[in-house]
Amino acid sequence: MEQAWFAEGHDSFGLMKQAAWQMAQHIEQLYEQKYLKARASADHKVYRRNACQQRASIWVGKGNNGGDGWLIAYYLQQAGWEVKVIAVGYAAEDLDTDYQVEIANKVDKHDVLSDAKQAQQIALSAKVNYQRFEDSGTNQSELKGINWQADIYIDALFGIGLDRAPEGVYEQAISAFNKVTQSNDALAIAVDIPSGLVASTGQVFERIAIQADVTLCLIARKFGLHTKDGMDYSGSVIDIPLIPTQSSNSAATLVTVAHALNARRQNSYKGSYGHVLVIGGNRIDGSQGMGGAAILSANSVMATGAGKITVACHDAFHGALLTSLPDAMTIDLHDKEGVKTLIKDASVVTIGMGLGRDKKAQALFISYVQAAITEKKPLVIDADGLYHLASLQMSREHPHKHELIAQLRQHSMDHQVCLTPHSGEAARLLDKKINIVEDDRLTAIKQCANTYGGDWVLKGAGSLVLEQRILEQKGSQAHIYVCGVGNAGMATAGMGDVLSGVIAGLLAQKDLEDEARCLHQSVLLHALAGDALVNDTDYYQHNSSLLIGQRGLQAQDMPVAIRHVMQLITNKN
Numbered sequence: 001m002e003q004a005w006f007a008e009g010h011d012s013f014g015l016m017k018q019a020a021w022q023m024a025q026h027i028e029q030l031y032e033q034k035y036l037k038a039r040a041s042a043d044h045k046v047y048r049r050n051a052c053q054q055r056a057s058i059w060v061g062k063g064n065n066g067g068d069g070w071l072i073a074y075y076l077q078q079a080g081w082e083v084k085v086i087a088v089g090y091a092a093e094d095l096d097t098d099y100q101v102e103i104a105n106k107v108d109k110h111d112v113l114s115d116a117k118q119a120q121q122i123a124l125s126a127k128v129n130y131q132r133f134e135d136s137g138t139n140q141s142e143l144k145g146i147n148w149q150a151d152i153y154i155d156a157l158f159g160i161g162l163d164r165a166p167e168g169v170y171e172q173a174i175s176a177f178n179k180v181t182q183s184n185d186a187l188a189i190a191v192d193i194p195s196g197l198v199a200s201t202g203q204v205f206e207r208i209a210i211q212a213d214v215t216l217c218l219i220a221r222k223f224g225l226h227t228k229d230g231m232d233y234s235g236s237v238i239d240i241p242l243i244p245t246q247s248s249n250s251a252a253t254l255v256t257v258a259h260a261l262n263a264r265r266q267n268s269y270k271g272s273y274g275h276v277l278v279i280g281g282n283r284i285d286g287s288q289g290m291g292g293a294a295i296l297s298a299n300s301v302m303a304t305g306a307g308k309i310t311v312a313c314h315d316a317f318h319g320a321l322l323t324s325l326p327d328a329m330t331i332d333l334h335d336k337e338g339v340k341t342l343i344k345d346a347s348v349v350t351i352g353m354g355l356g357r358d359k360k361a362q363a364l365f366i367s368y369v370q371a372a373i374t375e376k377k378p379l380v381i382d383a384d385g386l387y388h389l390a391s392l393q394m395s396r397e398h399p400h401k402h403e404l405i406a407q408l409r410q411h412s413m414d415h416q417v418c419l420t421p422h423s424g425e426a427a428r429l430l431d432k433k434i435n436i437v438e439d440d441r442l443t444a445i446k447q448c449a450n451t452y453g454g455d456w457v458l459k460g461a462g463s464l465v466l467e468q469r470i471l472e473q474k475g476s477q478a479h480i481y482v483c484g485v486g487n488a489g490m491a492t493a494g495m496g497d498v499l500s501g502v503i504a505g506l507l508a509q510k511d512l513e514d515e516a517r518c519l520h521q522s523v524l525l526h527a528l529a530g531d532a533l534v535n536d537t538d539y540y541q542h543n544s545s546l547l548i549g550q551r552g553l554q555a556q557d558m559p560v561a562i563r564h565v566m567q568l569i570t571n572k573n
C-alpha cells in the first residue's frame, strides 16, 4: 500500500514525517493517560515522578522504523520533552555528525539520502541526545544511559522489515528494553509493530521480541498483530492510517463484531430452524470413550438455536446425553442404515467429535460423509473426522482416497462444507510439521482449502477463517478473516466440540441471513461467548453473574454464554 502511494508520486520522507508527528501526538496523550490521571488519583509516587519534565527513551534501529524513531525524538524534544535515543546496530561513524555531513555533501545531486538517514540528520542537527547501544553493554557509562529512567520507552528497532531472528546486539537490546521498561513500570510503546514480531505471520523467533503496552500501527493493521504470538506482545493497538487504503488489497479482514440476528417470525415451528445430526461420541472396545465430545457439541447446537437435534453416538452414552440434554433424540452410532436414514432428514450433518480413529470408525466416517454428499447436505467436519480425512489423503492405496476427497471438493462447490482443525490437525492434513503450520498460519489455511475445498477455521490464538465465495463465472475466491476476540481461557478440552456445534446450529437456521450464519460469524459467536465468561468489559458488565475467569473456564460453561451473546446481537422487533 505504501509503495503504491509512493508510485502515485507522493513523497516518502514526507510520509515518514507525518507518521512520526502523529505518533508524537499519541505519545503525549498516552503519557497523560498513564501519569497525569494517576496523579489525580493521589498516587504520590507517580506524582513525584512526574512533577518534572517528561522523559522518553527512544530505541532506534538502522532501517526506516529507526527513522521513525529519530523523528519522534526530534518532535518530542521540540515539545519540551527530555529525550534520549539509544542507537542499536550503529557504528561510531554512523553517528559522527561531521562525518555524516561530509557524506551527505558527497552524495550525487541526483541521489537522495535514505529516509532513515534524513531522519537521523534532522534529529542530530537539533542536538537530540543519543547513545550507542554497544555489544554486551559492560561499560558503566553506557549502562547508565540505557537504564536511564524515562516515563516512556519507544521501540523503533524493527518494523515490517524484520526478516530473521534478532541476534547479537539486537537480541541484547530487545531484552534490555524489556527489562528496563518492566523494572521502571514505564510505558513501552512500539512503533508500527513490536520489534521481533513478524508482521505477516505473528511469529516471534525464539521468544525475542519487544513486550509493548501499546503499538502505534502505521497505515494498516498488520496481520501478525492478531494471530499466533501477536496479541501477547503488542498490547493495545492504535491505528494511524496516514494514507487512503483499500481493504480489497488486504490479506485478511479483522472481525470483532457479530452480524445482527433477525428476530424470529411469530408464526414458526421447530422445523423452521432446522434439524442437526451430530455424529460422534464413540466408544472403542476397551477404552473409556469420548461421549463428552458429542454431548458438548449437541448442547451448543441447541444453545445456538437449532430447531431440533439427533445425536448418533455410542449406546453407552445415550443416558448421559439425555441427562444433560433431554431435548435430543438419539440413535446408535453403529446403526448404519438408521443413521443414513436420518442424514436424509437432517438439515446439517456434523461429524467427527469423539468419533474414534480406528478402522471401524474410519469406515463409519466414509460411509456417513458419502451419504451426506449424496443427500446434498451441508457438512461440518471436526476432530476425528479430520483425522480420517488426513489418513485418506496420505494413504496411497486406500480405495476411497481420491473418491471421497474429490467428492467432498465437488460437494463444497454448491453446499457448505466447514472444516475446523487446530494447528496439529492442519499439520496432519497437510502432511507437514506443526511448527511449519504455526509459523505461517495464513499459508496453511490456504493450502488446506486448496487441497480439500470447503470453508475452513484454523483454530488457535487469533483463529483464522477462510470462506470460499462461489463466483458467477466458474471458480471461487477465498476470503480470509481473523477473529479479533476470544481469550486464552478457551484453550481447554471440548472447546472445539462446542465450536462445531455452534457452526451446525447456525447453519441449520435458514431464516437467518447468509452473513448471520456463515463460518466467521460462528467463530465470532463462540469467541464472544468465551469473552462473556471472563471479561468484565462494559459490553458484558451488566451480566456479571456469568463471569468465571480464564482459569477454570470449561467447555460446558459455554452454552449459557452462547445464549447470552445471541440475545445481545438479536434485533428487537
Ligand SMILES: NC(=O)C1=CN([C@@H]2O[C@H](COP(=O)(O)OP(=O)(O)OC[C@H]3O[C@@H](n4cnc5c(N)ncnc54)[C@H](O)[C@@H]3O)[C@@H](O)[C@H]2O)[C@H](O)CC1
Pocket (backbone or CB within 6 Å): 012, 013, 015, 016, 019, 061, 062, 063, 064, 065, 066, 068, 115, 157, 158, 159, 160, 161, 162, 163, 164, 165, 166, 167, 170, 191, 192, 193, 218, 219
Ligand atoms: N517513508 C517511509 O519509508 C516510511 C516508513 N515507515 C516505517 O518503515 C518501516 C519499515 O522500514 P524498513 O526499512 O523496510 O525495515 P525495518 O526498519 O523494519 O528493518 C530495517 C532493516 O533491518 C534489517 N533486518 C531485518 N531483520 C533483522 C535482524 N533480525 N537483525 C538485523 N537486521 C535485520 C532489514 O534488512 C532492514 O533493512 C515500517 O515498519 C514503518 O515503521 C513508516 O511507515 C512511515 C513511512
Ligand SMILES: [K+]
Pocket (backbone or CB within 6 Å): 065, 155, 156, 157, 158, 159, 190, 191, 192, 193, 194, 195
Ligand atoms: K518497532
